[in-house]
Amino acid sequence: MLTVENLTVQFPGRHGTFTAVEDVSLSIAPGEIHGLVGESGAGKSTIGAAIIGLLQPPGFVAGGTLHLGDTDLRSLTPTQAHAMRGARISMIFQDPQTSLNPLMTIDDQLIETIQAHENVSSSEARTRAVDLLEEIGIENAAKRIKAYPHQFSGGMRQRVVIALALCTNPELIIADEPTTALDVAVQSQVLDLIRRLAQTRDIGFLLITHDIGVIAQITDNVTVLRGGKVMETGPTDKVLKAPEHPLHAIPDGCGAPAGPQAGPLSGPRQRQARHCRPRREIRRRCRGLAAWR
Numbered sequence: 284m285l286t287v288e289n290l291t292v293q294f295p296g297r298h299g300t301f302t303a304v305e306d307v308s309l310s311i312a313p314g315e316i317h318g319l320v321g322e323s324g325a326g327k328s329t330i331g332a333a334i335i336g337l338l339q340p341p342g343f344v345a346g347g348t349l350h351l352g353d354t355d356l357r358s359l360t361p362t363q364a365h366a367m368r369g370a371r372i373s374m375i376f377q378d379p380q381t382s383l384n385p386l387m388t389i390d391d392q393l394i395e396t397i398q399a400h401e402n403v404s405s406s407e408a409r410t411r412a413v414d415l416l417e418e419i420g421i422e423n424a425a426k427r428i429k430a431y432p433h434q435f436s437g438g439m440r441q442r443v444v445i446a447l448a449l450c451t452n453p454e455l456i457i458a459d460e461p462t463t464a465l466d467v468a469v470q471s472q473v474l475d476l477i478r479r480l481a482q483t484r485d486i487g488f489l490l491i492t493h494d495i496g497v498i499a500q501i502t503d504n505v506t507v508l509r510g511g512k513v514m515e516t517g518p519t520d521k522v523l524k525a526p527e528h529p530l531h532a533i534p535d536g537c538g539a540p541a542g543p544q545a546g547p548l549s550g551p552r553q554r555q556a557r558h559c560r561p562r563r564e565i566r567r568r569c570r571g572l573a574a575w576r
């Protein structure tokens with residue numbers, strides 16, 4: 284369904300061009316939850332933004348192809364890209380506050396979104412909105428739909444954001460750190476919901492996270508990103524049980540290219556490396572690896 288091939292994203296700057304994502308390939312089938320994991324700055328959000336056509340200027344796709352089904356996402360006009368975001372691809376962010384309007388009741392927000400994409404009456408949109416809230420696990424939805432976002436807990440708000448993302452029956456949902464702001468128990472419930480939606484609605488998810496626990500809990504396949512490059516990709520079980528890049532492969536510096544061919548660091552990566560603490564990172568990775576097994 285989604286096919287990303289050799290994606291490269293660059294940010295031109297005063298001190299040269301920074302390659303945030305380099306030669307990244309991945310594909311997501313309907314109903315698949317594909318994890319994209321890596322430390323902060325690895326390029327995860329940039330990949331999500333490139334797919335959905337919302338790269339922040341001056342960032343641009345410098346190479347590669349992006350397809351959703353037969354649609355070439357790179358060839359879309361801005362109007363077509365906007366329509367695509369509405370209809371076939373949805374996005375969920377870490378902080379529900381960025382997706383919800385605090386001044387509007389939940390029902391108004393859902394009804395507005397449904398009506399923006401489909402020519403249905405208000406009462407039909409309302410029925411659909413209540414059904415959606417029930418589907419995502421909000422009890423007594425007909426009554427609670429009249430609440431404002433602040434009257435819901437963080438976990439419930441994130442469920443509402445998921446309901447908003449579902450309004451248009453998307454084929455693909457890009458979820459960027461969707462549970463990072465939530466308590467562990469609530470996080471688990473939201474992940475279960477995502478798993479259920481992938482199964483029942485056959486939606487493909489690109490689940491972006493820095494948390495290997497989240498990857499282990501719900502993803503089918505995973506792509507491990509480091510310094511903008513794919514370190515590893517494959518079925519989650521396989522990648523977590525036998526990482527091809529164990530600790531000895533960690534380069535001496537965040538964001539540094541790995542392997543014998545790696546050249547000297549330059550530009551933003553050099554500045555980044557100067558600020559990083561490899562030892563601390565290795566200890567953190569050790570704990571991460573222990574948790575994988």
Ligand SMILES: Nc1ncnc2c1ncn2[C@@H]1O[C@H](COP(=O)(O)OP(=O)(O)O)[C@@H](O)[C@H]1O
Nearest residue numbers: 294303322323324325326327328329330339340
């Ligand atoms: N608008 C931008 N301008 C310049 N550099 C950017 C911009 N957005 C992201 N980057 C750079 O791209 C790299 C990847 O960022 P990002 O995709 O946000 O990482 P992640 O989501 O994995 O934490 C970072 O080094 C970041 O500094």
Ligand SMILES: [Mg+2]
Nearest residue numbers: 327328329459
């Ligand atoms: Mg990010």
